Amino acid sequence: MINMNDIVGSHDILMITLDTLRYDAAVLEENHCPNLCGSGSWEKRHTPGSFTYAAHHAFFGGFLPTPATTNKKDHIRLFHSKHTGLPTHPNTWLFDTPDIVSGLQAEGYRTICIGGVIFFTKKVPLAKVLPGYFQESYWRMTFGVTNSRSTEHQVNHALKLLERAGMEEKLFLFLNVSAIHGPNHYFVPGAKKDSVDTQRAALRYVDGQLGRLFEAMRCRERPVFCLAFSDHGTAYGEDGYEGHRLAHEVVWNVPYREFVL
Ligand SMILES: [Zn+2]
Structure with a gap:
């Protein structure tokens, strides 16, 4: 069981949101995602x-996805706001700021956001809100959903930052992966529309690129605690639904992993 109080301060923290990845697609590709x-x-x-937008505000507020069971009370949260009056577990790290990003900053972390989907572009005021949680934020056209090599560009940018970062620096690196979000049909040659299959192909591509990031993070002085999960799924016609920002199990079920690199 992770004790977040042993992680914060001693580990670099890497948080990756695999934007729009469905739980079922993730499970079907598990054997092809070695990273x-x-x-x-x-x-x-x-x-x-x-x-x-909704999901990331919750995450940065310390509300990560919860186990998909009816027993929510035994779930031990990694992050929780201090002084709420609610009981908290000793393994939960408590922050005394509005969100975990500024909370980690208060603990001496350098906080970096590498954006992907439209809410991270910083092009309009609304798209500056989520990146605004961080001390540094980056977005390029090549990181976005229209670029078929977006993850490669995002990882290259992260590697450049890591090259210049001091080994002793404590890093909280957040990456919003855009490749799995629609459009993703171009990951399957000849496919005309997005589907679970094209999303699976996008995930394989993403996993391949993340290997370089993991390797670079492993070369740093501190161990790295990695959180990788989806912010929401998406519907491809199930029960008549298309897309997300709607309530359906293909949207609310998400894949989640936490591990030390
Ligand atoms: Zn999303």
């Missing part, structure tokens, strides 16, 4: 938000 699933399987969880 994300090399040390274990996806856990089925419920997301606190049905689309990027």
Whole structure:
């Protein structure tokens, strides 16, 4: 069982949101994702938000996806706001700031956001809100959903930052992966529309690129605690639904993993 109080302060922290990845697609690709699933399987969880904006505010507030069971009370949260009057577990790290990003900053972390989908572009005021949680935030056209090599560009950018970062620095690196979000049909040659199959192909591509990031993080002085999960799924016609920002099990069930690199 992870004791977050042993992690914060001693580990670099890498948080990756695999934007729009469905739980079923993630499970079907598990054997082809040696980087994300090399040390274990996806856990089925419920997301606190049905689309990027809502879900990420919850995550940064310390509300990560919860186990997809009826027994929520035995779930030990990694992060919790201090002084709420609610009981908390000794393994939970308590922050005394509005969110975990500024909380980690208060603990001496350098906080970095590498954006992907539209809510991280910083092009309009709304798209500056989520990146605004961080001391540093980056977004390029090549990181976005329209670029078929977006993860490669995002990872290259992260590697450049890591090269220049001091080994002794404590890093909280957040990466919003855009490749699995629609459109993703171009990951299957000849496919005309997005589907579970094209999402699976996008995930394989993403996993391949994340290997370089994991390797670079492993070369740093501190051990690395990695959180990798989806912010929400998406519907491909199930019960008539298309997309997300709606309530359906293909949206609220998400894959979740936590591991030390
Ligand atoms: Zn999203």
